[in-house]
Amino acid sequence: xxxxxxxKTQRVNANKHTERGIxxxxxxxxxxxxxxxxxxxxxGETFDGSARLEALADAMPSAEPIIVESDGTRPVIVRRTDIxxxxxxxxxxxxxxxxxxxxxxxxxxxxxxxxxxxxDDAVMKLIRQDDASLxxxxxxDAELPNPLPQEEPHLDFECFIEIHCSKDDLQxxxxxxxxxxxxxxxxxxxx
Numbered sequence: 242x243x244x245x246x247x248x249k250t251q252r253v254n255a256n257k258h259t260e261r262g263i264x265x266x267x268x269x270x271x272x273x274x275x276x277x278x279x280x281x282x283x284x285g286e287t288f289d290g291s292a293r294l295e296a297l298a299d300a301m302p303s304a305e306p307i308i309v310e311s312d313g314t315r316p317v318i319v320r321r322t323d324i325x326x327x328x329x330x331x332x333x334x335x336x337x338x339x340x341x342x343x344x345x346x347x348x349x350x351x352x353x354x355x356x357x358x359x360x361d362d363a364v365m366k367l368i369r370q371d372d373a374s375l376x377x378x379x380x381x382d383a384e385l386p387n388p389l390p391q392e393e394p395h396l397d398f399e400c401f402i403e404i405h406c407s408k409d410d411l412q413x414x415x416x417x418x419x420x421x422x423x424x425x426x427x428x429x430x431x432x
């Protein structure tokens with residue numbers, strides 16, 4: 242029978258996580274139990290769920306995990322038999338918690354994102370669609386492909402960005418925006 246300590250958190254994780262997110266996750270698990278899953282490679286290292294694995298050490302230290310072997314071609318569905326229906330307060334709380342905690346706990350690591358995206362166009366496309374990931378890469382002056390790859394759909398929208406920076410940082414911020422290929426309306430407050 243596998244134990245929790247048979248599994249390892251991701252060594253190179255693009256999410257640095259936040260103390261607030263980890264605490265909220267820990268509290269949710271203690272209050273309403275486990276939802277979702279942790280996905281690991283064949284060697285036991287996580288690539289989805291490092292924070293959940295960490296939180297389990299405190300919230301459910303003696304829990305025996307249920308292991309589902311999968312090659313990724315079939316969905317794994319977790320049925321909570323202790324929650325009769327979605328009107329149950331736990332179902333409502335957990336539905337909100339799953340999304341809010343994921344948002345609270347996302348602290349993208351620009352260096353790791355840049356390293357992964359350099360070899361994977363699909364990752365770069367995802368990063369371009371997420372403000373926090375994109376900002377993390379811009380903050381480290383990561384090289385972003387310009388212009389957008391041809392298969393990207395043209396989105397017709399206005400972009401407004403407000404930047405607070407020192408005079409010394411102004412030029413690098415403008416360069417990063419130009420490298421991004423954006424033509425936003427920019428308000429810059431120099432401090």
